Amino acid sequence: xxxxxxxxxxxxxxxxxxxxxxxxxxxxxxxxxxxxxxxxxxxxxxxxxxxxxxxxxxxxxxxxxxxxxxxxxxxxxxxxxxxxxxxxxxxxxxxxxxxxxxxxxxxxxxxxxxxxxxxxxxxxxxxxxxxxxxxxxxxxxxxxxxxxxxxxxxxxxxxxxxxxxxxxxxxxxxxxxxxxxxxxxxxxxxxxxxxxxxxxxxxxxxxxxxxxxxxxxxxxxxxxxxxxxxxxxxxxxxxxxxxxxxxxxxxxxxxxxxxxxxxxxxxxxxxxxxxxxxxxxxxxxxxxxxxxxxxxxxxxxxxxxxxxxxxxxxxxxxxxxxxxxxxxxxxxxxx
Amino acid sequence: xxxxxxxxxxxxxxxxxxxxxxxxxxxxxxxxxxxxxxxxxxxxxxxxxxxxxxxxxxxxxxxxxxxxxxxxxxxxxxxxxxxxxxxxxxxxxxxxxxxxxxxxxxxxxxxxxxxxxxxxxxxxxxxxxxxxxxxxxxxxxxxxxxxxxxxxxxxxxxxxxxxxxxxxxxxxxxxxxxxxxxxxxxxxxxxxxxxxxxxxxxxxxxxxxxxxxxxxxxxxxxxxxxxxxxxxxxxxxxxxxxxxxxxxxxxxxxxxxxxxxxxxxxxxxxxxxxxxxxxxxxxxxxxxxxxxxxxxxxxxxxxxxxxxxxxxxxxxxxxxxxxxxxxxxxxxxxx
Numbered sequence: 001x002x003x004x005x006x007x008x009x010x011x012x013x014x015x016x017x018x019x020x021x022x023x024x025x026x027x028x029x030x031x032x033x034x035x036x037x038x039x040x041x042x043x044x045x046x047x048x049x050x051x052x053x054x055x056x057x058x059x060x061x062x063x064x065x066x067x068x069x070x071x072x073x074x075x076x077x078x079x080x081x082x083x084x085x086x087x088x089x090x091x092x093x094x095x096x097x098x099x100x101x102x103x104x105x106x107x108x109x110x111x112x113x114x115x116x117x118x119x120x121x122x123x124x125x126x127x128x129x130x131x132x133x134x135x136x137x138x139x140x141x142x143x144x145x146x147x148x149x150x151x152x153x154x155x156x157x158x159x160x161x162x163x164x165x166x167x168x169x170x171x172x173x174x175x176x177x178x179x180x181x182x183x184x185x186x187x188x189x190x191x192x193x194x195x196x197x198x199x200x201x202x203x204x205x206x207x208x209x210x211x212x213x214x215x216x217x218x219x220x221x222x223x224x225x226x227x228x229x230x231x232x233x234x235x236x237x238x239x240x241x242x243x244x245x246x247x248x249x250x251x252x253x254x255x256x257x258x259x260x261x262x263x264x265x266x267x268x269x270x271x272x273x274x275x276x277x278x279x280x281x282x283x284x285x286x287x288x289x290x291x292x293x294x295x296x297x298x299x300x301x302x303x304x305x306x307x308x309x310x311x312x313x314x315x316x317x318x319x320x321x322x323x324x325x326x327x328x329x330x331x332x333x334x335x
Numbered sequence: 336x337x338x339x340x341x342x343x344x345x346x347x348x349x350x351x352x353x354x355x356x357x358x359x360x361x362x363x364x365x366x367x368x369x370x371x372x373x374x375x376x377x378x379x380x381x382x383x384x385x386x387x388x389x390x391x392x393x394x395x396x397x398x399x400x401x402x403x404x405x406x407x408x409x410x411x412x413x414x415x416x417x418x419x420x421x422x423x424x425x426x427x428x429x430x431x432x433x434x435x436x437x438x439x440x441x442x443x444x445x446x447x448x449x450x451x452x453x454x455x456x457x458x459x460x461x462x463x464x465x466x467x468x469x470x471x472x473x474x475x476x477x478x479x480x481x482x483x484x485x486x487x488x489x490x491x492x493x494x495x496x497x498x499x500x501x502x503x504x505x506x507x508x509x510x511x512x513x514x515x516x517x518x519x520x521x522x523x524x525x526x527x528x529x530x531x532x533x534x535x536x537x538x539x540x541x542x543x544x545x546x547x548x549x550x551x552x553x554x555x556x557x558x559x560x561x562x563x564x565x566x567x568x569x570x571x572x573x574x575x576x577x578x579x580x581x582x583x584x585x586x587x588x589x590x591x592x593x594x595x596x597x598x599x600x601x602x603x604x605x606x607x608x609x610x611x612x613x614x615x616x617x618x619x620x621x622x623x624x625x626x627x628x629x630x631x632x633x634x635x636x637x638x639x640x641x642x643x644x645x646x647x648x649x650x651x652x653x654x655x656x657x658x659x660x661x662x663x664x665x666x667x668x669x670x
Contacts, residue, residue: 001350001512004464005415009439011465015336052655080340081524089424089483090649091444092657095527099660104344104524106456107647109426109442121441121456128463129339130346147651148424177336189416189439192430312442314425316482320387322427325434 004127007221009188009214016183017126019333020074020133020176022289023067025060027142027168030278030286033268038290039169040067046143046168054092057141057170061086062097064170064289065137072133072174079103079174080131083122085114086139087166087281088148093139103135112207112236113190114138115171115285116308116329120187122175123331132177139170140280149200149315160201164238164264164279171285173293182296188218188330192312196323200313204241204264204276206324207309211237212248214307214328219254226256230301233292234309234328235284236264238277241309263287284308296335304333339462342556344523344549351518352461354668355409355468355511357624358402360395362477362503365613365621368603373625374504375402381478381503389427392476392505396421397432399505399624400472407468407509414438414509415466418457420449421474422501422616423483428474438470447542447571448525449473450506450620451643451664455522457510458666467512474505475615484535484650495536499573499599499614506620508628517631523553523665527647531658535648539576539599539611541659542644546572547583549642549663554589561591565636568627569644569663570619571599573612576644598622619643631670638669 006012024039031042041063050056061084069076082103084094091107098105110117118136125131143153145166151157159165175184193210211234219225226232237245242262249256263284264277288306295301313324341347359374366377376398385391396419404411417438419429426442433440445452453471460466478488480501486492494500510519528545546569554560561567572580577597584591598619599612623641630636648659 001467002464003467005466008412054651054655077343085444087425088649089651090422090446090647092647092649092652095647095660096652096657099527099529102526104526105662106452106524107444109420109444111425117441124460124463124465128459128465129337130459130463131340132336132338189441191437191439192434194434312425312427312430314423314427316389316424317427317431320389322431325430327440 009217010186010221012186013123013127013184015127016185017123017175018179018181018183020174020179020181021068021072022173022293023064023071024171024286024290025064026286030167030169030267035267035291038294039286053141053143057093057139057144058096061093061137061139061170062100064172065101065135068172068174074133079133079135081106081125081134083108083118084137085109087145110329111310111312112279112281112284113308113310113327113329114281115288116306116331119184119331120189120329123184123187126175126177134175137172138281138285140166140282142166142168145280159275162240162276163201164203164276165274166280167267167278167283169282169286171289173289182293182333182335184331185334186332188214190214190328192325192327194323194325198323200318203311204238205244206311207237207326208241208244209248210326211307211309211328212245214330216252218330229303229305232260232305234262234307236279237262237309238264238279240276296333299335302335306331306333344552345521345556346459347521348458348462348519350462351520352458352510353514353516353518355509355514355516356403356407357508357628358399358406359506359621359625360399361621365502365504365602370602370626373629374621388476388478392428392474392479393431396428396472396474396505397435399507400436400470403507403509409468414468414470416441416460416469418443418453419472420444422480445664446645446647447614447616447619448643448645448662448664449616450623451641451666454519454666455524455664458519458522461510461512469510472507473616473620475501475617477501477503480615494610496610497575498536499538499611500609501615502602502613502618504617504621506624508624517668517670519666520669521667523549525549525663527660527662529658529660533658535653538646539573540579541646542572542661543576543579544583545661546642546644546663547580549665551587553665561589564638564640567595567640569597569642571614572597572644573599573614575611631668634670636670641666641668
């Protein structure tokens, strides 16, 4: 059988799927950050009149997905699949948002890597001729994630200096087989790497090895150099993880400088006191669907490697003494 | 663009992917049930020397996946993707099992529908020429699910008569582009239906509308009748949900009798005191990878419609007053 693959982990799209439209909704803190103007909607607060943060997150994701659909000009009946995910137990943000949309749903879990994973799977479904249009939607919410993974926000407990701040945001992208826009040309599905990090306040360190592994395998599979990309952007390693990933790459013979950045580093200003930066699958989804896609559409970037990074633990696995497995999924987007 | 689709929700495989091998591991209660002899491994107890039920579930899934791989004769390097999921928060059973295998991982969440969802997505990745072989692995564990969704097992609280018993089991299937075995010829990806059921002890009722919806759309998309199948099997509606799904189908003009059964009804004997039957994504995965595949291989069944059913709630969504969204994903397997 002929396969659309290169090397061990990379798939290559024959008829590169197009990103037809995108839409982002964020919380007030993200709106005040350096990328604030790149987002489509900024909520005045993190509840926005909903009764709980969980309901607010689901509403935010729903608005992002409906925004991407209505901006595309396609009707809902022309969208063949919805790929959606979030950080919460049993993906409730995604499931309750999907309930409102009524589209055939494939639920994905890749922690903070979910947008990149969704783009990769959507690309395969379209390029494989199983769909004409596929909607991808991903969200996270600071306060739902705190309740889920750490301590309720109301505790007001002190955060570690290496900790990242979960972004309140939802990003959605509509991909299609035909049309104008940036194109997904390849994707590298990651494997789990776990170097034994057990500190849930240091997820950058837990994810860095897997991100570096995926970048190295991606470059090897396609016989490319970092200089073949205008931007390599992970989401979300934060400051600590980004530095570690660069170190691992350097030790593996791949030197990357400023052209390797991270959505978690980009989304907040140092003055916003978020310590190591942003995280949560909303982070990479709104930075990708906002700033990065704008620059690809404008021609500022010709080719970007977007590497979603996920920490695949749960509070229970950590309580039981397990370390944190990391994963990285990469997609190539060309303007 | 030419698409491999029929109707609104169904994809049709041009080069139907083959189920090359399968492997099942179950707990002692499932081993004593009417399908006990169809499973490859029966554990003597639900811990099997692991320190926690969560570690046991992950080990069980790992053994099922390794069993399917080694039985197939393929090396790990010939497997392009692992699709895996379970019921636990952040898919820890799947993620920790995947850590041991080192394969490129796509994490799926469809609650009890995950095996059917995994088969559908694996089929698209293979038929779309993005993979030669894809491994699918899905598990659930009675005691980890109780801790997660209801009360710790140690509470010993009384179960409602309409409640289902989460199966302790893991099933894995290796699919390939070429070879001998039953073939996946079509798949119908479901959309969420929610008729307002809020009783988490009655998940059969919550899932029945979505299962009926997927069956109706599947039959319409392919212009088929229930009699075109030797077996229509949901997983897992239990006794209550199966009866409701049949009623909904009948009201929609589709009469089905004994040829429509349910993995949750099949896996336990009435004398095992499980009330409405089995549930959990391990249930449909071990019944499918065990009994159903055996009968497809033996020629007892020529064509089966396997409809995974998922209840997409979480304890938090229920505490916040939400009803339970249901989903059904269907795959057609031909012997």
